[in-house]
Amino acid sequence: xxxxxxxxxxxxxxxxxxxxxxxxxxxxxxxxxxxxxxxxxxxxxxxxxxxxxxxxxxxxxxxxxxxxxxxxxxxxxxxxxxxxxxxxxxxxxxxxxxxxxxxxxxxxxxxxxxxxxxxxxxxxxxxxxxxxxxxxxxxxxxxxxxxxxxxxxxxxxxxxxxxxxxxxxxxxxxxxxxxxxxxxxxxxxxxxxxxxxxxxxxxxxxxxxxxxxxxxxxxxxxxxxxxxxxxxxxxxxxxxxxxxxxxxxxxxxxxxxxxxxxxxxxxxxxxxxxxxxxxxxxxxxxxxxxxxxxxxxxxxxxxxxxxxxxxxxxxxxx
Amino acid sequence: xxxxxxxxxxxxxxxxxxxxxxxxxxxxxxxxxxxxxxxxxxxxxxxxxxxxxxxxxxxxxxxxxxxxxxxxxxxxxxxxxxxxxxxxxxxxxxxxxxxxxxxxxxxxxxxxxxxxxxxxxxxxxxxxxxxxxxxxxxxxxxxxxxxxxxxxxxxxxxxxxxxxxxxxxxxxxxxxxxxxxxxxxxxxxxxxxxxxxxxxxxxxxxxxxxxxxxxxxxxxxxxxxxxxxxxxxxxxxxxxxxxxxxxxxxxxxxxxxxxxxxxxxxxxxxxxxxxxxxxxxxxxxxxxxxxxxxxxxxxxxxxxxxxxxxxxxxxxxx
Numbered sequence: 001x002x003x004x005x006x007x008x009x010x011x012x013x014x015x016x017x018x019x020x021x022x023x024x025x026x027x028x029x030x031x032x033x034x035x036x037x038x039x040x041x042x043x044x045x046x047x048x049x050x051x052x053x054x055x056x057x058x059x060x061x062x063x064x065x066x067x068x069x070x071x072x073x074x075x076x077x078x079x080x081x082x083x084x085x086x087x088x089x090x091x092x093x094x095x096x097x098x099x100x101x102x103x104x105x106x107x108x109x110x111x112x113x114x115x116x117x118x119x120x121x122x123x124x125x126x127x128x129x130x131x132x133x134x135x136x137x138x139x140x141x142x143x144x145x146x147x148x149x150x151x152x153x154x155x156x157x158x159x160x161x162x163x164x165x166x167x168x169x170x171x172x173x174x175x176x177x178x179x180x181x182x183x184x185x186x187x188x189x190x191x192x193x194x195x196x197x198x199x200x201x202x203x204x205x206x207x208x209x210x211x212x213x214x215x216x217x218x219x220x221x222x223x224x225x226x227x228x229x230x231x232x233x234x235x236x237x238x239x240x241x242x243x244x245x246x247x248x249x250x251x252x253x254x255x256x257x258x259x260x261x262x263x264x265x266x267x268x269x270x271x272x273x274x275x276x277x278x279x280x281x282x283x284x285x286x287x288x289x290x291x292x293x294x295x296x297x298x299x300x301x302x303x304x305x306x307x308x309x310x311x312x313x314x315x316x317x318x
Numbered sequence: 319x320x321x322x323x324x325x326x327x328x329x330x331x332x333x334x335x336x337x338x339x340x341x342x343x344x345x346x347x348x349x350x351x352x353x354x355x356x357x358x359x360x361x362x363x364x365x366x367x368x369x370x371x372x373x374x375x376x377x378x379x380x381x382x383x384x385x386x387x388x389x390x391x392x393x394x395x396x397x398x399x400x401x402x403x404x405x406x407x408x409x410x411x412x413x414x415x416x417x418x419x420x421x422x423x424x425x426x427x428x429x430x431x432x433x434x435x436x437x438x439x440x441x442x443x444x445x446x447x448x449x450x451x452x453x454x455x456x457x458x459x460x461x462x463x464x465x466x467x468x469x470x471x472x473x474x475x476x477x478x479x480x481x482x483x484x485x486x487x488x489x490x491x492x493x494x495x496x497x498x499x500x501x502x503x504x505x506x507x508x509x510x511x512x513x514x515x516x517x518x519x520x521x522x523x524x525x526x527x528x529x530x531x532x533x534x535x536x537x538x539x540x541x542x543x544x545x546x547x548x549x550x551x552x553x554x555x556x557x558x559x560x561x562x563x564x565x566x567x568x569x570x571x572x573x574x575x576x577x578x579x580x581x582x583x584x585x586x587x588x589x590x591x592x593x594x595x596x597x598x599x600x601x602x603x604x605x606x607x608x609x610x611x612x613x614x615x616x617x618x619x620x621x622x623x624x625x626x627x628x629x630x631x632x633x634x635x636x
Binding site (some may be wrong): 022023026027028029030031032033034036039040041042043044045046048049050051052073074076077079083085086087089117118119120122123124125127129131133134136138141143144145207208209224 | 346347350354361403445451456
């Protein structure tokens with residue numbers, strides 16, 4: 001099967017494009033329109049077999065997740081999703097796999113309103129690269145650099161579930177059947193907080209999505225904002241599946257260091273706390289206050305007033 | 319070395335960004351501005367070791383070429399280059415390699431006015447994916463679909479050199495030292511016809527860049543435009559290095575089927591031929607008329623009035 005036929009068959013959906021796509025897949029470039037009053041937010045992420053996912057990950061879940069992790073970057077900027085390009089490197093043409101992958105990808109694309117506007121398929125070890133494009137009103141994008149001393153630190157959802165799900169898949173942890181399904185689901189199908197991110201535009205002083213783990217990602221905010229933080233480890237939100245599956249110490253460590261939750265971490269000044277409650281209620285997202293920005297450059301972890309040291313550390317490429 | 323430190327060290331050049339980049343590498347997304355009267359052109363290409371390049375390709379050349387092949391897609395739309403994201407998958411952190419690769423990449427980026435605005439570095443088999451972004455005045459982009467019966471068919475530069483250069487690298491062909499350097503240079507350092515593409519905006523009825531080979535890429539224009547073509551094989555431009563290195567039959571076959579020339583193929587109505595001469599003279603690019611668009615859907619190759627069949631066929635993934 002020829003490369004372009006392959007792409008066309010599984011990924012070409014001419015009739016389901018956004019109106020701002022003037023030219024989609026099939027020419028040398030796609031052509032899109034950006035409204036005058038909006039900035040374009042761009043990010044890219046690669047998933048490599050054996051590094052980011054196991055070889056037996058279901059194709060449909062992989063398609064879904066490949067887009068979801070990119071949407072999470074848009075969420076962290078407060079941008080609305082618009083378009084993506086897909087670079088797919090495949091060891092072989094496996095029709096069943098392609099069918100499942102494209103279904104999962106378009107399930108997420110349709111839900112979040114994203115058009116696939118271009119791509120490239122090459123032969124090689126399996127990897128998926130998506131470059132995502134979103135729109136955000138000029139001068140309203142959330143950045144990592146705006147946190148101020150005294151701002152409160154929040155996260156959406158519950159933390160650590162994805163890392164525990166990964167350990168279950170790797171056979172390192174055993175849990176009961178219901179919790180297993182839930183936790184693996186959290187690992188396979190993260191829920192990018194796209195609406196929550198847009199709701200935070202005029203409220204949050206800084207934001208980031210949790211891909212590497214709370215400590216690591218909070219570190220990025222602290223570095224970019226030139227501040228420190230105190231985290232009340234006991235207030236880090238945990239799922240019931242987490243608390244009923246592992247020890248309290250392990251649960252706290254998963255919450256602090258587990259990667260790939262794709263929840264939002266953000267800071268809000270005291271003056272905006274009331275508005276925050278209203279805004280995120282409308283977005284239908286659970287959120288929790290877990291600490292406060294402090295002077296200096298240190299990240300302090302406290303549990304019941306005592307310094308806390310996690311059992312294990314976060315994930316790092318290389 | 320940590321992933322972000324790696325990216326920062328070799329790829330973070332905060333002081334050399336375009337003015338339309340509001341936020342570059344270092345946050346969840348980059349933020350850029352698109353002028354109101356312009357469309358955004360987007361394309362992506364992946365280069366995989368062992369598929370698109372040999373393991374011993376010099377890192378600097380690979381960096382240059384990775385961007386050049388993407389710029390060629392912008393050229394084919396008549397777009398001016400603006401920004402790129404880079405997804406780099408590396409088997410290991412090799413500082414010498416990274417230094418060379420980034421130097422080659424930025425050599426091309428600086429020459430063509432492109433800012434690197436985001437990226438992702440992961441561990442895995444070596445591959446390079448670039449998503450390129452360019453700007454083109456609304457409703458002036460060159461497409462594959464506009465060729466009309468009677469339009470003349472042109473190409474820039476000389477054809478087949480890159481494929482011959484590849485065969486020299488593969489040890490399949492021997493040529494003398496000067497020609498070897500020239501032909502390998504054409505393979506390693508294609509010259510995306512960015513200025514020529516912009517000059518063609520109001521003149522050409524269709525355009526494409528030559529990545530898969532003349533016959534294959536012309537086929538895309540014919541399909542998109544629903545027309546046929548007659549090519550005068552004897553008028554396909556050849557370099558002196560080509561004609562002095564291989565038989566005339568082989569030279570013609572390289573010109574018809576050799577991939578990766580990254581020259582432009584375009585069609586021009588009779589009424590625009592005078593304007594074309596003036597426009598491309600200003601762009602400083604050699605160009606040659608090689609045939610004419612015909613009714614029907616057939617591609618006819620003629621040499622001295624007789625049907626011509628090339629010695630070998632083009633490249634195809636999968």
